[in-house]
Amino acid sequence: MALTPDIHEKINTWLTGSYDAETQSAIRQMLAENQEDFLSDAFYRNLEFGTGGLRGIMGPGSNRMNRYTLGMATQGLSNYLLQSFPGQEIKVAIAHDSRNNSPEFARIAADIFSANGITVYLFEALRPTPELSFAIRQLGCQSGCVVTASHNPKEYNGFKVYWNDGAQVVAPHDKNIIREVEAIQSVSEVRFQADSSRIHLIGAELDAAYLAKVKELSINPTAIQRQHNLKIVYTPLHGTGITLVPKALAQLGFTNVHVVEAQATPDGNFPTVQSPNPEEKVAMQMALDQAKALDADLVLATDPDSDRVGIAVKDNKGEWVLVNGNQTAALLTHYLLSARKQAGKMTEQDFIVYTIVTSDVLGDIARAHGVQAYQTLTGFKYIAGIIRDLEGQQNYIGGGEESYGYMIGSFVRDKDAISACALLAEMAAVAKDHGHTLYEEMVHMYATYGFYKEHLISLTKKGQRGAEEIQEMMRELRANPPRTIAGQPVVELRDYKTGRIRDLRTNLETETGLESSNVLQFILEDGSKISARPSGTEPKIKFYFSVRQPLASAVDYDLADRLAGEKIQAIIDDMQLK
Secondary structure (H helix, E strand, C coil): CCCHHHHHHHHHHHHHCCCCCHHHHHHHHHHHCCCCCHHHHHHCCCCCCCCEEEEEEEECCCCCEEEHHHHHHHHHHHHHHHEEEECCCEEEEEEEECCCCCHHHHHHHHHHHHHHEEEEEEECCCCCCCHHHHHHHCCCEEEEEECCCCCCCEEEEEEEEEEEEEEEEEHHHHHHHHHHHHHCCHHCCCCCCHHHHHHEEEEEEHHHHHHHHHHCCCCCCHHHHHCCCCCCEEECCHHHHHHCHHHHHHHHHHCCEEEEEEEEECCCCCCCCCCCCCCCCCHHHHHHHHHHHHHHCEEEEEECCCCEEEEECCCCCEEEECCCCCHHHHHHHHHHHHHHHCCCCCCCEEEEEECCCCCCCCHHHHHCCCCEEEEEECCCCHHHHHHHHHCCCEEEEEEEEECCCECCCCCCCCCCCHHHHHHHHHHHHHHCCCCCCCCHHHHHHHHHEEEEEEEEEECCCCCCHHHHHHHHHHHHHCCCCCCCCEEEEEEEEEECCCCEEEEEECCCCEEEECCCCEEEEEEEECCCCCEEEEEECCCEEEEEEEEEECCCCHHHHHHHHHHHHHHHHHHHHCCCCC
16 A cells, blocks of 8 residues: 555654654664555554543554554543642542553553653552553542453553543543543653652552452352362463452352463563453363363453453363353352342342343343343443442442453442452352253243343454455445345334434334444344444444344253344344454
């Protein structure tokens, strides 16, 4: 791809402006080697500061994650904080994960905040993202940020921004911060020179306070005492989970936890996996092999910043299988509500939250227990928003989304794999105490509340042309929505961008009641649901499928699962999604 005049102008700015010699040398080398495609992608736009912050491939360039794009984002956030809290001591907390450059990026952010007169609480070493959310409220901060790219490949890093409630920023702050970041026209406006007197290191005392809150979530400590020898295999996938997950499990009373040693050391190159994503079986393989060798009861795996957890259990044939995000969210909801009811802890004010692309079985479970269930857009900032709105009126129990994120209790306001690991282990211990496996609990759950099967396809479209293709796909789906899918009439169209729901049988329109988001949902006559959603952080468009299949008894589960899978495949084939 030939470099456009605009790209040439940006490159020249980086070669002549206040950028370090190493960065400028790397750009000159790419020019000398005619790496035009690479340069075009690195400079064709500014790395977008979205509603959650930054995320991108690391390297030189305006569309890359580096000290300058991070610096301009941090300066813009500093400017907004100074406007929002005039006359106050402004405090921020900063954490980072195990990725390459994460400690350096966290320190750069701390330096810039401090140079702007802001007090900084910087974690002394890597820590899980949920602990950063906890620290913000614990320390009375107005904001916080964590340097992480979650489960993205090793080339990526990012910068997630939080507000004073411990949740990722939402309206109006998100758009206001974006405006301030975009107002930074040059790196010369960024205050890189630290005021070290304003930077305070934190660590062990926050760990202890956080772990104490995790322990309070336990509902069945006596079952854990009886099943303390439950055999658990855990892998942090070279990430931050190693700092807290083993401690959290030990604190609850589990004495037979086996860490996958080859993946225990934090390492931003993630040397044993192609992608450190617990949604993928290949990332879980070492843990699965160790579990098989040990004849374990449960496998737990957390992503690099420990906000997501993947699990594996043995099925009825004794084979190890992965439990997907929808199934895990449903199991946790079923356990939390039934265990609280049995323990006499249920109240009329209890509620759960799940997202519009998460299995509707969560709502069915809640209704069966007489508990209110709310739905939100994708993202835990929206779940946290409902908690914030209902604080003092209703009691949040738990919530989650299909992408392996769960939040139990409200002391953290983001997805939290540490507390999820603790409760999943407790759930497995309670099941074993009753003579069951977690897999049997799952089958029984579906036979009780109704069986749903879900599937996700992510289509990656890289670069400038890829972003255009994704927008074209969404435009086409809006302009010419399908009338039938896999032989089933489309009976309802939900467009979360316009906020309208249209019943195609009656042409009646209602409102979604949620803020605008670029998501389309097609509801079929048999209750199947297809959702199309471009990712806000990756060059992907995601298609979510959910079908419901009759399940009269647990003995029919395998047949129902196969028939539901055939329904999903028919939908994928008809929509020609490849």
